[in-house]
Amino acid sequence: MEENKNNAMPSEEQEWDFSTFDDAAEHAREVEIMEEQSREDQALPPDPDAILEVRHLKKYFTLKKTITGKPLSSLKAVDDVSFKIKRGETLGIVGESGCGKTTMGRTILNLYHPTSGQVFFEGTDVAGFNSAQMRPLRTKMQIVFQDPYSSLPPRSTVGGILAEAAKIHKIVPKSELKDYVLSVMDKCGLRDYYYERYPHEFSGGQRQRICIARALVVNPSFIVCDEPVSALDVSIQAQIINLLRKLQKERHLTYLFISHDLSVVKHISDKIGVMYLGSMMEYGDKKRIFDNPLHPYTQALFSAVPNPNPDEKVERILLSGDIPSPANPPMGCKFHTRCPRAMEICSHIAPVYKEYEEGHFVACHCYPQED
Numbered sequence: 001m002e003e004n005k006n007n008a009m010p011s012e013e014q015e016w017d018f019s020t021f022d023d024a025a026e027h028a029r030e031v032e033i034m035e036e037q038s039r040e041d042q043a044l045p046p047d048p049d050a051i052l053e054v055r056h057l058k059k060y061f062t063l064k065k066t067i068t069g070k071p072l073s074s075l076k077a078v079d080d081v082s083f084k085i086k087r088g089e090t091l092g093i094v095g096e097s098g099c100g101k102t103t104m105g106r107t108i109l110n111l112y113h114p115t116s117g118q119v120f121f122e123g124t125d126v127a128g129f130n131s132a133q134m135r136p137l138r139t140k141m142q143i144v145f146q147d148p149y150s151s152l153p154p155r156s157t158v159g160g161i162l163a164e165a166a167k168i169h170k171i172v173p174k175s176e177l178k179d180y181v182l183s184v185m186d187k188c189g190l191r192d193y194y195y196e197r198y199p200h201e202f203s204g205g206q207r208q209r210i211c212i213a214r215a216l217v218v219n220p221s222f223i224v225c226d227e228p229v230s231a232l233d234v235s236i237q238a239q240i241i242n243l244l245r246k247l248q249k250e251r252h253l254t255y256l257f258i259s260h261d262l263s264v265v266k267h268i269s270d271k272i273g274v275m276y277l278g279s280m281m282e283y284g285d286k287k288r289i290f291d292n293p294l295h296p297y298t299q300a301l302f303s304a305v306p307n308p309n310p311d312e313k314v315e316r317i318l319l320s321g322d323i324p325s326p327a328n329p330p331m332g333c334k335f336h337t338r339c340p341r342a343m344e345i346c347s348h349i350a351p352v353y354k355e356y357e358e359g360h361f362v363a364c365h366c367y368p369q370e371d
């Protein structure tokens with residue numbers, strides 16, 4: 001057994017014999033390789049073309065602690081995620097409920113402190129920033145939440161909510177505040193007489209416009225949109241998406257757009273990231289990912305989208321089994337318990353997240369793992 005531990009990888013000429021694998025040792029070796037890769041990447045300068053560059057980001061929630069406060073078990077909500085977004089682009093993040101989309105968005109904004117990893121925003125690594133260091137960046141990095149009902153203070157008027165945000169961050173002189181707020185409201189399709197009204201007087205779509213105006217009023221360059229249309233009727237969804245696109249063009253905004261609705265993501269995104277159990281399974285240009293999804297999980301997700309062309313038959317790939325718990329993810333490839341293409345290697349060794357073709361990354365043993 002000891003011999004296997006020290007020599008767990010057979011040479012290229014040898015047959016793979018998985019019966020000899022010691023999973024714990026293999027896992028420890030994988031972690032070591034990942035950490036080494038992370039250390040190597042850490043030293044690299046940020047990409048000057050990217051407004052946001054995320055490297056090996058992890059966010060683990062501690063579930064159990066010892067009486068001295070040492071973590072005993074944790075939930076890997078975001079587990080070694082890396083990607084870049086260029087200014088003016090939209091990265092759509094998709095994946096089933098609980099795969100870590102919201103946690104990733106919040107960790108990027110430092111609303112959750114990252115467990116480890118780097119988050120370069122406009123060239124500066126903000127991952128280790130405390131709240132005082134983050135304060136000047138709060139205007140530049142904003143978030144729009146899913147639920148427009150609970151995310152607005154009920155006792156303030158629309159004008160009050162928007163003016164307060166602009167006032168705190170000293171966006172314009174006090175004398176110009178009202179005119180400025182009215183101009184932002186106008187951009188978001190809100191009539192000027194709404195200024196004196198309260199959030200409960202509005203519909204869901206109008207409230208989401210107010211939330212977008214609140215994000216916009218501090219003049220951000222990057223907005224995390226966390227399921228911004230999921231709580232709205234389909235007809236209203238289109239209006240809000242169109243508003244986000246119009247504002248993006250006018251202000252050269254960059255969005256991280258989280259949604260479980262693939263048709264919405266397809267409509268608004270330039271790039272797509274597909275997450276499963278806290279990990280990025282595939283990432284790349286929208287066209288490449290939709291025309292040629294490489295990862296079996298992406299293929300299964302996309303096969304569930306109704307095709308508007310009745311002549312094109314798309315075979316639905318049904319995934320068996322439930323999503324495993326992120327507190328106890330499967331060894332090897334996290335998707336192997338549900339993957340229709342799983343091989344023996346998949347349950348032992350995690351595939352490397354690699355650039356398969358320019359700008360198209362995938363983590364799967366079906367694609368070359370070596371450089």
Ligand SMILES: Nc1ncnc2c1ncn2[C@@H]1O[C@H](COP(=O)(O)OP(=O)(O)OP(=O)(O)O)[C@@H](O)[C@H]1O
Nearest residue numbers: 061075077096097098099100101102103104260326
């Ligand atoms: N504060 C927290 N403490 C402990 N676990 C958390 C916390 N927040 C989220 N989680 C867990 O982290 C995992 C990822 O949750 P997250 O909300 O990021 O998923 P999601 O992809 O946004 O899901 P949904 O599509 O349902 O919004 C889940 O298992 C969730 O239970």
Ligand code: SF4
Nearest residue numbers: 333336339346364365
């Ligand atoms: S690595 Fe294996 S289990 Fe994972 S997605 Fe690829 S084929 Fe499926």
Ligand SMILES: [Mg+2]
Nearest residue numbers: 101102103226
């Ligand atoms: Mg969420």
